[in-house]
Amino acid sequence: xxxxxxxxxxxxxxxxxxIAANAGTxxxxxxxxxxxxxxVSEVGRAIWEQLETPHTVAELxxxxxxxxEIDRASCEEQTLSFLQTLxxxxxxxxxxxxxx
Amino acid sequence: MSTSxxxxxxxxxxxSDIQLTAISTVPYSGSRxxxxxxxAESSPLCIDSGCPNSSERSFFRVDGVASYEVLKGSLIRVxxxxxxxxxxxxxxxxxxxxxxxxxxxxxxxxxxxxxxTDTGIAAFVGHSGAGKSTTAALVSFSDFELIADDILPISFxxxxxxxAWPYLRRLKLKADTIRRLALDGSExxxxxxDERYFVHPKHIxxxxxxxxxxxxxxxxxxxxxxxxxxxxxxxDAVHAFIDHTYRYDCVLQSGSLAHHLSVxxxxxxxxxxxxxxxxxxxxxxxxxxxxxxxHLMNQRQGGRSQTPxxxxxxxxxxxxxxx
Numbered sequence: 082x083x084x085x086x087x088x089x090x091x092x093x094x095x096x097x098x099x100i101a102a103n104a105g106t107x108x109x110x111x112x113x114x115x116x117x118x119x120x121v122s123e124v125g126r127a128i129w130e131q132l133e134t135p136h137t138v139a140e141l142x143x144x145x146x147x148x149x150e151i152d153r154a155s156c157e158e159q160t161l162s163f164l165q166t167l168x169x170x171x172x173x174x175x176x177x178x179x180x181x
Numbered sequence: 182m183s184t185s186x187x188x189x190x191x192x193x194x195x196x197s198d199i200q201l202t203a204i205s206t207v208p209y210s211g212s213r214x215x216x217x218x219x220x221a222e223s224s225p226l227c228i229d230s231g232c233p234n235s236s237e238r239s240f241f242r243v244d245g246v247a248s249y250e251v252l253k254g255s256l257i258r259v260x261x262x263x264x265x266x267x268x269x270x271x272x273x274x275x276x277x278x279x280x281x282x283x284x285x286x287x288x289x290x291x292x293x294x295x296x297x298t299d300t301g302i303a304a305f306v307g308h309s310g311a312g313k314s315t316t317a318a319l320v321s322f323s324d325f326e327l328i329a330d331d332i333l334p335i336s337f338x339x340x341x342x343x344x345a346w347p348y349l350r351r352l353k354l355k356a357d358t359i360r361r362l363a364l365d366g367s368e369x370x371x372x373x374x375d376e377r378y379f380v381h382p383k384h385i386x387x388x389x390x391x392x393x394x395x396x397x398x399x400x401x402x403x404x405x406x407x408x409x410x411x412x413x414x415x416x417d418a419v420h421a422f423i424d425h426t427y428r429y430d431c432v433l434q435s436g437s438l439a440h441h442l443s444v445x446x447x448x449x450x451x452x453x454x455x456x457x458x459x460x461x462x463x464x465x466x467x468x469x470x471x472x473x474x475x476h477l478m479n480q481r482q483g484g485r486s487q488t489p490x491x492x493x494x495x496x497x498x499x500x501x502x503x504x
Contacts, residue, residue, distance in 0.1 A: 100439040102446035105415035109423075109446060111438050117504070118423065120416035125500035163500035170502070 085175050087165050089139040092176045095132040099172050191334045192346045203349050221260035236435035239281035249278040254285035280428035289335045289444050290427035295328040297386045298477050301394030306425035311399040318352050319470040326386040332427050344392040350385040395453040401461050408459040408472045418449035
């Protein structure tokens, strides 16, 4: 399967086929397509909530950098890694990506 | 004219062509049945195995026993195989077929054993071999009334409080467990279940809906020497309900994953979830019974998870995805 590599200019949005429900401070998600379950906590949850509408990765980093005490470089690295994991699990739609 | 048998199962008025030995009949009330069980062999129509399963239809066949079709949460059609044992037909009717019926009626059947305490129902879940029935046997023969074994159908009342009706108040145990616990009054389950017997506890619950107070997720742990009970929260609590849903295949086939997830997350909010880890060596029951009894007496109220506060910049714990 072609793997889409994300960059800061990639536009990402969560897929409608993924259903989510609150679990305390966490979020439990299930892919209706695959029946697989996932869970994210606090920061991941904040990102997921932003993904209701399309955003560039850079915009997501800006949001996190504003709301959390973290240097921008680390925020970029971790956010890209997180979003790449979601993408690999088919939980996101991506445009303007770089394909490998 | 064929005989019809009347029962009250999960609070539903059930009329059946098949006599069910697991429960007592009730007088005919004259009201319309909530659930009807039909012997398909007496119908001119055969069960159609070709139609796809959906949110309103579930079909399955047990080789050498019968075919079962569950329709719209109100009808179960049973087509026995010639020569099949009645006990075996009933086992799958009240198990797999009834589980599918619960899903169609919007009830979450939890794969659990359960007892009644003074704060509500305490349920025991766990994977095969974890000791659900054994645990329920330990406490229902001495201290608490048995609510259910194998399936606990969870519903919400008018105030959105989760709870359950009793369901088949008998325990399914292995012969060596019955011997080890010195239990009386066992009957063989069926022709296909070697070494397993039904045991009827002395204390069984009355036929009424009770609120669900807590569940215990049972696990065996080779790395501990004493039983340990800790509280699960967040996704772990939600997964306790997801992982132990009876007939989860019905959720997938009916396309009701969103509803199922919503119910499980609501239950995790409303119900206190504990994990009970016990060493492999804790085979006999007295210590385990004492631990559970003590925990039930001392932990009479659960808490609620705290929600995060918004506002100023917070420490950044980093995102992550758990699968």
